[in-house]
Amino acid sequence: MCCVMFMIKDHLEIRNNHLIIGSADTAELAEQYGTPLYVTNESRVIENFSAYREAFPEADIYYAAKANASFAILRMLSREGAGADVFSYGELYMALLAGIPRKKILFNGNSKTDFELEKAVELGIRVSVDSQDELHALSKIADKSGKAAEIAFRVNPDVSPKTHPKISTGLRTSKFGIPSEEVVSIYREASELPGISPCGIHCHIGSQILDTSPFKETVQKMMDLVEKVVEIGIHLEFVDMGSGLGIPYKKGEPAPTPQDHADAILPLFKERTEALGISPVLILEPGRYIVADTTILLTRVNTVKKAVKNFVGVDAGFNLLIRPAMYDSYHHVVVANKASSPPEDIYTIAGPICETGDILAKDRELPRVEKGDLIALLDAGAYGFSMSSQYNGRPRCAEVLVKNGASDLIRSREDVEDLLAKQRLPARLM
Ligand SMILES: *Cc1c(COP(=O)(O)O)cnc(C)c1O
Numbered sequence: 284m285c286c287v288m289f290m291i292k293d294h295l296e297i298r299n300n301h302l303i304i305g306s307a308d309t310a311e312l313a314e315q316y317g318t319p320l321y322v323t324n325e326s327r328v329i330e331n332f333s334a335y336r337e338a339f340p341e342a343d344i345y346y347a348a349k350a351n352a353s354f355a356i357l358r359m360l361s362r363e364g365a366g367a368d369v370f371s372y373g374e375l376y377m378a379l380l381a382g383i384p385r386k387k388i389l390f391n392g393n394s395k396t397d398f399e400l401e402k403a404v405e406l407g408i409r410v411s412v413d414s415q416d417e418l419h420a421l422s423k424i425a426d427k428s429g430k431a432a433e434i435a436f437r438v439n440p441d442v443s444p445k446t447h448p449k450i451s452t453g454l455r456t457s458k459f460g461i462p463s464e465e466v467v468s469i470y471r472e473a474s475e476l477p478g479i480s481p482c483g484i485h486c487h488i489g490s491q492i493l494d495t496s497p498f499k500e501t502v503q504k505m506m507d508l509v510e511k512v513v514e515i516g517i518h519l520e521f522v523d524m525g526s527g528l529g530i531p532y533k534k535g536e537p538a539p540t541p542q543d544h545a546d547a548i549l550p551l552f553k554e555r556t557e558a559l560g561i562s563p564v565l566i567l568e569p570g571r572y573i574v575a576d577t578t579i580l581l582t583r584v585n586t587v588k589k590a591v592k593n594f595v596g597v598d599a600g601f602n603l604l605i606r607p608a609m610y611d612s613y614h615h616v617v618v619a620n621k622a623s624s625p626p627e628d629i630y631t632i633a634g635p636i637c638e639t640g641d642i643l644a645k646d647r648e649l650p651r652v653e654k655g656d657l658i659a660l661l662d663a664g665a666y667g668f669s670m671s672s673q674y675n676g677r678p679r680c681a682e683v684l685v686k687n688g689a690s691d692l693i694r695s696r697e698d699v700e701d702l703l704a705k706q707r708l709p710a711r712l713m
Pocket residue numbers: 347349350368391486487489490491525526527528568569570571572665
């Protein structure tokens with residue numbers, strides 16, 4: 284019982300052997316809305332965001348929209364005063380519509396289209412410029428429309444975040460950012476280009492970081508760069524340190540908090556900015572930390588098969604949660620309708636997709652699993668729905684937001700018509 288309790292985390296509960304989220308019974312939610320189903324606990328989103336805000340009272344918190352761009356979540360965070368880190372015109376469009384002020388949005392990306400740069404200029408959105416080509420393109424676009432684009436450069440601080448290679452973004456070899464040794468010359472060039480107003484500096488070293496020492500190293504390296512940029516006369520209104528704070532997906536993993544993040548970087552940041560006599564706004568861009576543990580993916584058992592392993596065939600696969608297949612990620616599994624029953628056997632949870640790699644969880648000790656049971660994959664709020672697809676002709680599932688036991692549909696389930704919605708037949712095939 285004690286390990287069951289640990290595993291479900293402090294914002295989930297068990298009542299009458301059922302898993303409860305936001306005081307709502309998961310079995311009832313599955314009955315009401317069908318499966319697969321993403322369920323998000325509204326209060327938990329607010330708690331996580333508040334933890335960041337309280338740990339960094341003087342900083343601006345820009346939520347990384349790509350972690351979970353569901354509109355209701357963007358709206359909630361907008362109301363809490365969040366800014367946004369966006370990576371495409373689509374995310375920008377949604378962030379603005381959610382009410383996030385344009386001055387609190389940073390448009391990131393290593394390969395933006397001219398259309399995206401035009402939109403940023405037209406809407407007055409700050410751009411994090413990732414290359415010299417982008418700088419030149421943006422200069423032309425802004426100059427032509429008689430505006431000045433406020434920019435930061437995304438710089439590559441060459442820090443190892445000690446995380447999965449696919450989510451390390453600040454190594455020298457990563458595709459992101461301007462190499463450290465070119466930073467001064469590109470700021471100098473930018474300050475002379477028409478239509479460009481350099482006013483910030485930006486980095487982001489990676490994701491799912493559970494040791495705060497790389498954050499500190501990043502501040503060290505970034506402030507060395509800031510010093511050089513300030514020396515050539517650039518006025519920096521903001522220094523954006525990105526984010527990447529991870530969460531403990533697995534029992535025993537470290538659980539650093541925003542306060543730990545703040546303790547690791549704030550003293551150094553203050554010391555270095557004071558020494559330079561500057562007072563730029565600090566920006567942080569948490570994505571995963573804000574949403575990961577707020578959401579579960581509920582999926583129904585279609586089959587239980589005894590083969591080399593006990594395979595539990597469920598109705599969600601990597602079409603809806605790609606992290607296990609893509610990053611070998613661990614998501615804790617709870618049999619939601621038998622949440623406090625003792626473990627009886629070892630099971631592997633397999634999705635319905637025609638790929639051997641469509642495994643959501645390997646070799647888990649669970650209560651006896653049978654057809655019709657309800658499986659909950661925990662901590663599915665970040666890079667879950669937002670990375671979903673229609674692969675294998677599977678319409679995407681619904682999303683529900685729960686609060687104090689009540690639930691609201693925030694995204695309806697797609698149906699087969701949605702698979703065809705944008706497709707066209709040439710006349711000869713009619
Ligand atoms: C993805 C991303 C983030 C958020 O990373 P998390 O690990 O989800 O906190 C922040 N900034 C940038 C530039 C990103 O690309």
